[in-house]
Amino acid sequence: MDEKIVTIRTGFTEALPLAIAIAAYGLSYGVLATQANFSLAGTVAMSLLVFSGSVQMVAVAMLTTGASLTGVLFTSILLNLRNLLYGAALAEGLAPAKNWKWLLAFGVSDEPFVLGVSRFTKYGPDPLYFGTITGTFYAAWTLSSLIGALIGNQIDPQRWGLDLAFPITFIALIIPSLKGKPVIATALTAVVIASGLEYLMPGNEFTIIITGILSPLAGLYLNRRSQNA
Amino acid sequence: MLNYWILIGLLAVSTYISRIIGIEIMAGREMNATLRLYFNYVPIGIISALIIKQILVPMDGQLVISFPVLIGCLSTAITIKVLKMFLPSVMIGAILGWLARYCMS
Structure with missing residues (x-):
């Protein structure tokens, strides 16, 4: 039991810096989706159901420029190809989760992949850790999307340096593994x-x-x- | 608006399918040693590409270097190499990157 609590705590702590960065992007997405004429419900529903920053950002950006739904869908399929690589790399680490894999699969994306692979390499398979970081990112993404849609275009993530969090965090993750x-x-x-x-x-x-x-x-x-x- | 809801549904399904295919096809299967090694290197390649995409920013159809991001990345890289501590390195990189942006604006 203690071990599970430690895993959850570790997952949350390690996910937090990236969750802040994700929230910054979520705010931007919320604002952009509003500009692309998405309703508040539509903006939040996309975050809840798709949960993919790149796909959602590209989708709303393309719609703003008048792209067709088919074009948006095709682009998103190409963007999602990297999830095949992510899933393959994460498969072994998530194997003990059995049927829960179907739920945990929802977290296969850039940031959970980076943290998940890093964790599995050091400590072996750990679905609970992956679930914790995914849950943290999911909460950050959906809540910030909601806030972004509510406040419209009042916040500029660049002005507050929030956009720096992504590359800096990735650098801090990759350097020790080189x-x-x-x-x-x-x-x-x-x-x-x-x-x-x-x-x-x-x-x-x-x-x-x-x-x-x-x-x-x-x-x-x-x-x-x-x-x- | 109905079209938007259809799009959301299609994006949700296609994204989820792309996620589960990798996990389900690979899970519990003996993987070829070369393929396993290949997938071990994939994260490094993708993370490097993600970083590059943040440093090289398209502006008016041309590619420009974002010096605040570059300075933030370099300072984080040096700090984590020296200190070997994750959070302080991220914080130092973020502060220096933000200062660079502030000074350049």
């Missing part, structure tokens, strides 16, 4: 690929999935080379 040539090569290759894609197509939404698929090949190559040496 050990060994294959891992470092993967990271450097990812930086090159992502920068190149952004340079060629600024602001495109496929940089993450393409980089996620290609950059690990550099790590695999170096790993194989060191084994053959």
Whole structure:
């Protein structure tokens, strides 16, 4: 029992900095959705049912520019391809949850993935931890979406530096894991690929999935080379 | 408005399916060693891409470097390398990034 409480407490503590960043984005989403003529109920329902910052942000941004529903859906499917990679990487860590996996699957997205993989690597499978961080993020995302929709465009996340929380937190998570040539090569290759894609197509939404698929090949190559040496 | 509700429903279903497929297909199955290694490296690639997308910001069709984000990231990287403490590193990075934005505005 004590162990479960410790796990929940750890999950909550580790999720909190990212939850603040998520809340900042949730506020932005709420404001944007209002501008895209979503009702208050629609704005919050999307957060409750979809629970995906990138998909929701892109959806409302596309609708604002007059995109069709088919176009929005197609783009969201492409964006969601990375969830296949996330789910595959998380599968082993969530395996003990059995049927609860169907509920925990709802948390397969950028931030729970980062924390979840980090936890599973250190301590092995831990569905309770994953459930805790997902619940924390879910609460932060839905509540901030509601607040964002209620206050409209009164808050500028950039002015308060809230947008800095995302990259800074990711840096703090990734730096300690950069050990060994294959891992470092993967990271450097990812930086090159992502920068190149952004340079060629600024602001495109496929940089993450393409980089996620290609950059690990550099790590695999170096790993194989060191084994053959 | 009805169209928006249909869209919300479709987005919810397609997003959930993408989430459960990875977990259900891979769970409890023996994975090829190379594939397992590949998936071990995937997080590093994706997190790196997420960071780059925050540092390189599209503006008027061109790509510009967000120096506040870059300074925040660099200071966080150095701090966590030295201190090896998560929260203080995030806080230092956030403060320095915010100061950089304040000074540059």
